[in-house]
Amino acid sequence: MTSARDxxxxxxxxxxxxxxxxxxxxxxxxxxxxxxxxATVVLPADPEDVVRALGxxxxxxxxxFVLGLGSxxxxxxxxxxxxxxxxxxxxxxxxVDGDRWRFGAGLPAPIAARKTAQAGWAGVHMMVGxxxxxxxxxxxxxxxxxGQWADTVESxxxxxxSGHARxxxxxxVPFQYRRSGLDGLVxxxxxxxxxxxxxxxxxxxxxRLFEWRQRGTPFSQACxxxxxxxxxxxxxxxxLIEAAxxxxxxxGGAEISSMHANYFVNTGGATAxxxxxxxxxxxxxxxxxxxxxxxxxxxxxxxxxxxxxL
Numbered sequence: 461m462t463s464a465r466d467x468x469x470x471x472x473x474x475x476x477x478x479x480x481x482x483x484x485x486x487x488x489x490x491x492x493x494x495x496x497x498x499a500t501v502v503l504p505a506d507p508e509d510v511v512r513a514l515g516x517x518x519x520x521x522x523x524x525f526v527l528g529l530g531s532x533x534x535x536x537x538x539x540x541x542x543x544x545x546x547x548x549x550x551x552x553x554x555x556v557d558g559d560r561w562r563f564g565a566g567l568p569a570p571i572a573a574r575k576t577a578q579a580g581w582a583g584v585h586m587m588v589g590x591x592x593x594x595x596x597x598x599x600x601x602x603x604x605x606x607g608q609w610a611d612t613v614e615s616x617x618x619x620x621x622s623g624h625a626r627x628x629x630x631x632x633v634p635f636q637y638r639r640s641g642l643d644g645l646v647x648x649x650x651x652x653x654x655x656x657x658x659x660x661x662x663x664x665x666x667x668r669l670f671e672w673r674q675r676g677t678p679f680s681q682a683c684x685x686x687x688x689x690x691x692x693x694x695x696x697x698x699x700l701i702e703a704a705x706x707x708x709x710x711x712g713g714a715e716i717s718s719m720h721a722n723y724f725v726n727t728g729g730a731t732a733x734x735x736x737x738x739x740x741x742x743x744x745x746x747x748x749x750x751x752x753x754x755x756x757x758x759x760x761x762x763x764x765x766x767x768x769x770l
Contacts, residue, residue: 464522477504478505479509487544502544510619518623529591529596531685536763551564551595561581568594572587577665581657582662583607587607614629638757678725682726684724697746712734715738
């Protein structure tokens with residue numbers, strides 16, 4: 461299998477896309493964990509660039525990995541042989557048609573939340589504290605404060621790994637809790653249907669939710685968001701980890717936050733290996749003490765861009 465680090469592959473990408481191609485680029489700058497080794501990174505100028513880059517990778521047998529704002533992922537210390545397609549500026553348009561809002565996949569979810577609330581539309585305003593893009597949120601069916609992307613999605617534009625794009629209706633997307641079922645596909649944009657609301661009331665709620673998120677979680681430090689999914693029942697993953705006595709527990713530069721036990725932070729110089737070891741410690745401790753098997757929400761990424769096991 462060809463590596464995206466091959467100079468010939470980077471040259472082929474530059475011939476195909478309008479955006480920028482960066483070879484041997486450190487991935488830590490694209491990760492909210494600030495962790496990750498070198499890779500070839502494509503910064504698309506538009507959604508068509510995403511399709512073109514995937515087409516080149518498919519033709520040359522190079523694996524690919526799509527990255528938004530870099531939350532909810534743990535990238536490998538030794539970097540990626542997969543080409544990294546960064547979905548951000550250039551893939552972040554916003555179009556409005558009545559109660560329908562069309563978002564480019566690279567639009568940050570907090571911006572979508574604020575724009576819709578300011579215009580008097582409810583449904584994604586609670587995403588103001590979610591540290592990711594619209595595309596990542598739809599792909600993961602992210603949610604908070606009783607809402608999730610699946611509640612509002614009307615359709616999704618996706619492309620497969622060979623660069624063939626199509627539109628999926630909501631009924632064709634098998635959403636589940638923190639899953640969309642869009643494995644192997646890349647979200648390019650989504651259309652949502654929203655409910656009318658009072659702009660002043662929505663603005664107040666957005667402010668309250670954002671302040672709550674800032675107070676209750678350590679987003680001032682490098683972290684990925686929630687490490688584990690909540691197991692259901694009366695206790696959250698954070699409560700279980702805290703009850704196991706692991707708040708403040710540390711391996712290398714990675715630490716279980718003293719503010720919220722389901723957030724593991726990079727205190728400076730943490731490696732992916734440090735975080736993975738800390739995840740294993742927390743999972744084993746909770747299983748041993750409470751008999752609860754915590755499932756990771758953070759996606760651990762292998763060198764080929766695949767989801768790796770912990």
